[in-house]
Amino acid sequence: MPLVSMAPLLAKAEEGKYAVGAFNCNNMEIVQAIIAAAEAERSPVIIQASQGAIKYAGIDYIVALTKIAAENTFVPVALHLDHGTSFDQCMQCIRSGFSSVMIDGSKYALEENIAITNRVLAVARAVGVSVEAELGKIGGTEDDIHVDERDALFTDPNDAKRFVEETGVDALAIAIGTAHGQYKGRPELDFERLKKIKSLVDMPIVLHGSSGVPEEDIRKAIDLGVRKVNIDTNLREAFVEGVKEAIAKNPNEIDPRKLLGPAKTKMSEVIREKIRIFGSNGKV
Incomplete structure (x- = not known):
């Protein structure tokens, strides 16, 4: 089937109270590993490309690989x-x-973040493309984007309410x-903040930097309203382990x-496990 908008996938996840995995890709083997895992688990899936992936593989290659994968899967x-x-x-x-x-305007003041998000939405809505935005700063490093731990700011629930109302x-x-990247210790998630935000915002919530978060914390976050979970570092680890x-x-x-074959197998195993944790298995 052709590529689909993320919005209906997350709307179904909202209804079913599960999350859809969003897995970062950089090359053909990663795309194939993601699709193989999604097929094995009968799960919807989001393949995503970061700044670094686009720079490395080229935007046309990423689109072509993913379109071919989508057209040849159920x-x-x-x-x-x-x-x-x-x-x-x-x-x-x-x-x-x-x-x-995703338009990440989190580095801007709230008003400017709202403004740039609405600019993107105006175009995206017209062509059936879904839009994710970010509020608050997530620490760590995501390819070329680095947020120092001291500068990582938790999302203000009232700002989230205003942001969603105005966008x-x-x-x-x-x-x-x-945080993005590998954790130095166990991350401490602010579940009360998540609960408060979800009570004010009728919107699928996205959890970035989820690779090192313990399974029970991921499940709790999903129970509290997270509907999209991003995974990148775990795939890199599995890829390198398979090659080694x-x-x-x-x-x-x-x-x-x-x-690369064993690396692909390792990645698929990790992705299948994540899909089961997220609860999207069997949802196709």
């Missing part, structure tokens, strides 16, 4: 821009074939204690397929 697939930093970049992704974009975005990423194991077994191997 599970619904959305292609989403992760952490779009400007109006122009969101427009480029929409023109290139993305079915969903009507399809999903809102909030900062409640997660293949090289260790045969140090003289020169066939890339025999090195």
Whole structure:
């Protein structure tokens, strides 16, 4: 089937009180691993590309790979821009074939964040593309975007209410204690803040930086209203582990397929586990 907007996937997740996994891709093997896992679990899935992925693979390659994957599977697939930093970049992704974009205006004051989000929404709505926005700053590093831990600001519930009332975005990423990249210790999530935000906002909530968050905390966040969970670091770890194991077994191997094949399998195993934790398995 063709790529679908993220909005209906999250609307169904809202009804069913589960979350849809959003998995970052950088190359063909990762796209194939995501699709194989989604098919095995009969789950809708969001494939997303970050700034670094677009720079590395090229926007046309990412769109082509994901479109081919979507057209040859029975599970619904959305292609989403992760952490779009400007109006122009969101427009480029929409023109290139993305079915969903994120405009991350969290670095701006609330009024400016609302304004840039509405600029993106005006175009995206006209062409059936869904929009995610961010309020509050999520710490850590996501490719080229770095937020120092001291500068990571939790989302203010009243700001979230105003933001959603004045934009009507399809999903809102909030900062409640997660971080991009590998955690130094166990993250402490502010569940009371999440609960308060959800009570004020009738909107699918997005949890970024979820790779190192314990399973029970992910489940609790979903119970409290998270409907999209982003996973990147865990896939990188599985990819590298698979390659290392293949090289260790045969140090003289020169066939890339025999090195990347095990990496793809490792990633699919991780993604299947995440899908079951999120509760989206069997929802197709």
